[in-house]
Amino acid sequence: MGYGVTTSFEPAFPAGTLIQGKWNNGQYRVERLLGEGANGRVYLVRKGKQHYALKSGFDPHDHQSEVNALKALSRSSSSFQQFMVDSDDFAYEGKDYPFYVMRYIRGKSLTDFLTENGRDWVHLVGLHLLRKLTELHAGGFVFGDLKAENMIISGYGDTELIDFGGLTAKGRSIKQFTEVYDRGFWNAGTRTADEAYDLFSFAVLLLSVTDRQRRLQGFKAILPQNRNVEALIEMLRDNELLAPAAPVLRKALLGQYAGSRQALADWRARSLAKRPVRKKPVSGGWIKVCFAASLLLFGATVYMFWP
Numbered sequence: 001m002g003y004g005v006t007t008s009f010e011p012a013f014p015a016g017t018l019i020q021g022k023w024n025n026g027q028y029r030v031e032r033l034l035g036e037g038a039n040g041r042v043y044l045v046r047k048g049k050q051h052y053a054l055k056s057g058f059d060p061h062d063h064q065s066e067v068n069a070l071k072a073l074s075r076s077s078s079s080f081q082q083f084m085v086d087s088d089d090f091a092y093e094g095k096d097y098p099f100y101v102m103r104y105i106r107g108k109s110l111t112d113f114l115t116e117n118g119r120d121w122v123h124l125v126g127l128h129l130l131r132k133l134t135e136l137h138a139g140g141f142v143f144g145d146l147k148a149e150n151m152i153i154s155g156y157g158d159t160e161l162i163d164f165g166g167l168t169a170k171g172r173s174i175k176q177f178t179e180v181y182d183r184g185f186w187n188a189g190t191r192t193a194d195e196a197y198d199l200f201s202f203a204v205l206l207l208s209v210t211d212r213q214r215r216l217q218g219f220k221a222i223l224p225q226n227r228n229v230e231a232l233i234e235m236l237r238d239n240e241l242l243a244p245a246a247p248v249l250r251k252a253l254l255g256q257y258a259g260s261r262q263a264l265a266d267w268r269a270r271s272l273a274k275r276p277v278r279k280k281p282v283s284g285g286w287i288k289v290c291f292a293a294s295l296l297l298f299g300a301t302v303y304m305f306w307p
């Protein structure tokens with residue numbers, strides 16, 4: 001609950017461990033650790049020929065609430081339906097560990113993806129994210145803990161949300177959030193789950209992954225009473241890459257969107273349409289070079305044969 005801190009003294013299951021579910025009898029062989037957050041560790045596992053991701057929670061209560069959220073989510077008809085495939089307990093070295101099994105998503109973290117492919121992909125990733133959020137919101141949920149660590153990017157910027165530990169039914173209190181992405185942290189609104197809560201985090205997320213000077217991290221040290229959304233608006237103003245999307249992000253930061261559907265429509269119209277066009281491929285350049293060369297040659301010829 002609340003701000004996440006990554007500390008756990010729970011043992012990690014080594015590669016080769018056979019995780020056998022106590023109640024459903026599912027058998028999963030651990031291949032490697034995929035990642036770790038404040039609430040648990042996630043392993044790449046195999047069941048027969050199939051790969052899955054298996055999350056083992058540190059706190060049984062928080063883990064159960066995440067499982068419940070995922071169950072509720074899969075009932076709301078959406079692309080998240082087949083996400084969780086099993087949930088059970090595993091006895092290991094005399095102790096029970098709750099776990100759940102989900103679809104394994106192959107890909108990269110957002111920061112790695114942008115470093116490798118170029119930061120202007122952020123506009124397309126933004127579109128995918130807004131689509132996902134709109135879908136969750138239509139099902140009555142708010143994602144809650146939107147941040148770079150909670151998504152995986154694959155292929156051509158396809159974006160999948162992972163970590164539904166913050167998933168909250170609309171109108172309830174946000175269950176799990178992370179400092180700078182949380183509008184409460186910025187004195188910019190309540191921690192009640194509404195669509196605008198996710199849109200605020202969405203805007204901070206985009207600022208964060210394009211924040212070259214790491215200004216956002218510096219804000220953690222500011223006294224709570226001095227944190228305000230103006231600082232974020234200023235960062236947005238100085239951000240050239242996000243300029244085409246700035247009006248949308250500004251509205252999101254100021255809580256001026258009632259819903260994500262409108263934000264998505266605006267994103268389509270602005271961020272993607274007005275993306276700075278990359279320089280023309282070399283072919284156009286070559287024609288100019290050839291033209292200049294021919295002019296020079298012409299000049300030289302004229303000079304040489306001038307009487």
Ligand SMILES: Nc1ncnc2c1ncn2[C@@H]1O[C@H](COP(=O)(O)OP(=O)(O)O)[C@@H](O)[C@H]1O
Nearest residue numbers: 035036037038039040042053103104105162163
């Ligand atoms: N379904 C998945 N497929 C691939 N990797 C995953 C999956 N779920 C989680 N991970 C990896 O494990 C990390 C921690 O998982 P996460 O659910 O975010 O834990 P926490 O709730 O503790 O933050 C993620 O940042 C990601 O790298």
Ligand SMILES: [Mg+2]
Nearest residue numbers: 037149150163
């Ligand atoms: Mg996480």
